[in-house]
Amino acid sequence: MSRRDRMMQDLDKDIREHIAIETQDNIDRGMSPEEARYAAMRKFGNVTRVKEEAREVWTFVWLEQLLQDIRFGLRTLRKSPGFAAVAILTLALGIGANTAIFSLIDAVMLRSLPVHNPSQLVLLKWGARNPPDTHGYMSAGDCRNDLRSGADHPSGCSFSEPFFREIAKANLFSGTAAFANTGRLNLTGNGPATVINGQLVSGEYFRTMGLQPALGRLLDATDDAPSAAPVAVLNFGYWQSAFGGSRDVLGRTIELNNVPFTIIGVAEQRFTGITPGSDYDVWLPLSDGQRIGASGPFRWQDRQADPAFWWLTIIGRVKPGTPATQTQAVVSSVFRNEMLHGSVPIFHSGEPGGGPALIPGAPAPAGGNTIVRREIGTAGPPPPAAGNVPISGPPPQSAGNKPTLLLGPQTMAPTAPPHQTESASAPHTLSTVTDNPEVSLVPAQSGLTGSRTQYSNPLYVLMLAVGIILLIACANVSGLMLSRASARQKEMAVRLALGAGRARIVRQLLTESVMLSLLGGAVGILFAYWGAQTIVSFVSSNQARPLGFATGVDLRVLGFTIAVSLLTGIFFGLAPTFRGARVNLTPSLKEGEGSSTRSAHRPGKWFSIGNALVVAQVALAIVVLVGAGLLVRTLQNLRNVDAGFDSHNILLFSINPELVGYKGPQVDSFYRDLQGRLAETPGVQSVSYSMMPLLSNGLMVTSFHWPGTPQDQQSESDMLGVGPNFFETLHIPLLTGRSFNASDFAISASNNGTTPTSAPTPVIVNHAFVEKYLGKENPLGKRFGESAADANEPASPGYEIVGVVHDAKYNSLRREINAMMYSPQSAGGASFELRTAADPQAILPAVREVIAQVNTNLPLFDVKTESQQIDRLLFQERLVARLSGFFGLLALVLACVGLYGLLSFEVSRRTREIGIRMALGAQPESVLKLVLRQGLVLAIVGSCVGIGVALAVMRYLASMLYDVRANDPLTMIAVSTLLTLVALVACYIPARRAMRVDPMVALRYE
């Protein structure tokens, strides 16, 4: 029994008691019992009202009324299931689309980091007026780095290991952690060899993040020591997929790059990496970096002790109670001290003799000195200025799982020849006082951007599109409600006449519309769940690695949906509601239904809420359609771009024999051997290899001195190392000169290796190179880029052009074709290109067999066809084009349903009028025209308004477009024609019904 019921029972007793006492008093005063009781009752007053008032004290009256309204609303909806279905479906589409896109935005941008109490984590970020003078700089794309010397304020979040150790030792944070990518790891010891992706983390990493093991234990400080045995922690998902979730993995040994690691545990399931979107298979102690990277690219020997090699991202957990500004000041002063007074001679890092040995092991694709930005002009200027020059390449976006290779400082590191150092006179420091180097602590949540930035633009565009669709859906349902409101005028009049307050009626109508929108939202969540899954699987199928974003409906998304549904309900409910409550009583009650509706809406009156709603819907649909049209045309344009080579029937796979111990010349002969074997495989027409495949997003730019330009001026060209038969295999026509021969490869190999020759490296350039540098001059035999030995570089014989090929796209379809040179590939990892006669996928088993014959421990990775590669390259454009196209059609359909609804209602409302017209002799055609005209005028007015809005809005889309202008007239015309045609169909159905009105029936209509 509720408190209210108990109180009411007590009240009954109280009242009886009260009246009994009063009656007794009256009797005592000498009244007759009957009179006494009557007087007592009179004195007490209206018992029922007293009870009502007392009951109200204990009741949420509005809640009871709300329940009443809901019950009534449900009854009304059940009475018109057609209306309810259309309205709920429309709203479900609108709300579902919004929820789907929002759930993606939530997953990619809003969700908090998957660690304990993420708000305490801060990211260390350096900033200075000029980029620091590092030996090497690496970033795994965890946050934004801007190292351009011309940048407004260079900044980044990679630091040296000595700096990290100093900060960790200073005990400024309750936990300090550093991490970096391992790059690709070759895994053996668990079935066939595979390539996995790992992260090196400092000993305190897991403790700082506050993570728990799902199995075994996580890395701790004792594991992160040079003397400690190599151990590994597995990602939960990787443990499930690669080890079947077996508990026996503990203590098992796997070999990573030929180094045995013992598995000690599995991290908790939700954690795939601290940075949003990251997904690592294993975590290894920082101290093991040298072991697994010893044969690999980037100067592992020095990295751990070199304060000028910046490669670690640092995260700290702030101590509760210590102000962040105080910690920041201390960190900053440590940093500043290292930068200004560390006195790290720039090219004085390696032991003599240690350096040259590094060159063969240069970054897999970056084959030696050819890709190095030479510092020819730095001999003259004073040391500090010279110090700022080397880091002028574009920021290294990622050195991890994405194949983006930009000429970043990290590619320079291995080539710094240590024996040159004596000539560097003044001591170099990393920075100068005027550079004002400092460190700031930014919240890890916002600082660790990861792959967020990649997705944010398309997501915002899509969010805008679905927002507009929701508006259309609102206008649509609003129109429906409006028609219903006219039909329900009599009901409202009766209610008002019986004494209902207008506020009460407004509340009831709003309850109905909010109920509709909540039902729509509930169905919409189902749509959204399905939609988001579809989008994510589409994205994942086009990524080399699974997407590290878990989408789904969490509380935030649910809250969003409920909020959107409520707002939607109120928004589309308002107009019809006020109209419903503004009924003129007398005529509505007196007259029949037909005439009452006529008085509410006079024919021939063009401005009405109904018409305005349809115009708005059409206009909004045009905006979405124009956007979709532009994006679809962008995709088409990109697909039709002449790539300069034949991308059909090419199978691609990558391979890196250096990961399993091949060295220098062995690599080259391995490639030559493999190339020969593959070429003999049935179905293969031609085989070649290159440093990386074309159109894979990977890009390398080199700079050199062009003869005839000032000594300190650097010229630039794209660069790609290629194997024999590259141009023949890819069908890139040779315009003049010859392709590479065996001696070219020999020269290139020695120039890149330990014994440079005096002969220039032969290169083949593209047509754009000739246009840019040579003009009419004969390119063949032209030599450039030679340099004498100076403080920073050994002497280089430069390049000699031996051939010219047709222009071809390099890293992406969007980028203009630049001057480009192809050099003979030597050493490093490579990507093979196989030209096949038929479906490239079909010969994959044969290819695997051939490679297994050569070496069973060598994993293939990134196996795909060139067409798939292009699809992946364009996946973002495809995703956006597809989704916006879908949303455009949705908008079109919704707008036309709105138009149809309005006209149908008009026709049924004007049945009598049409009947009279026809009885008076109007032809069916003129009736048809009457209805069609209204529909068409609305559609055309809407289109014009829509195009006006689109012209104003679309320029924000410009950065996503390719080869089509934001105000492209063709798209605008096509879209409005499409809409008008569909609108015509939508108008025709009610118009035909109007035409068939039987005058006799119509006149008896009421």
Add this chain to the structure above:
Amino acid sequence: MSTKEQRERIELLQGTLDLLILRTLLLGPAHGHAIAKAIEFKSDDVLQVEQGSLYPALHRLIKRRWISVQEGVSENNRRAKFYRLTAKGRRQLVVETSKWDKLARAIARILRPAE
């Protein structure tokens, strides 16, 4: 009640009933009828409480936790609800009383400016 009586008696201002109930209960717990009688008696029958309206007011005060209820036995040996002032109600009475004083003084000043 006759029309003559009505003219001599004053209808209660909105909300003042709550104050009167609180003040009455300051003397000790009482049941509903006793409270009504007390208010009538103390005001020399000038204030006429329609006895029924006492009960919604009592429920309001209970909900605000200014008074509490307990079972008791009335003077004619019947079981009845006794209402008792709570500590919170006691504080509220002080507040309400001073509010009332202010109001009364203000109105008095307006009505009889000369005095």
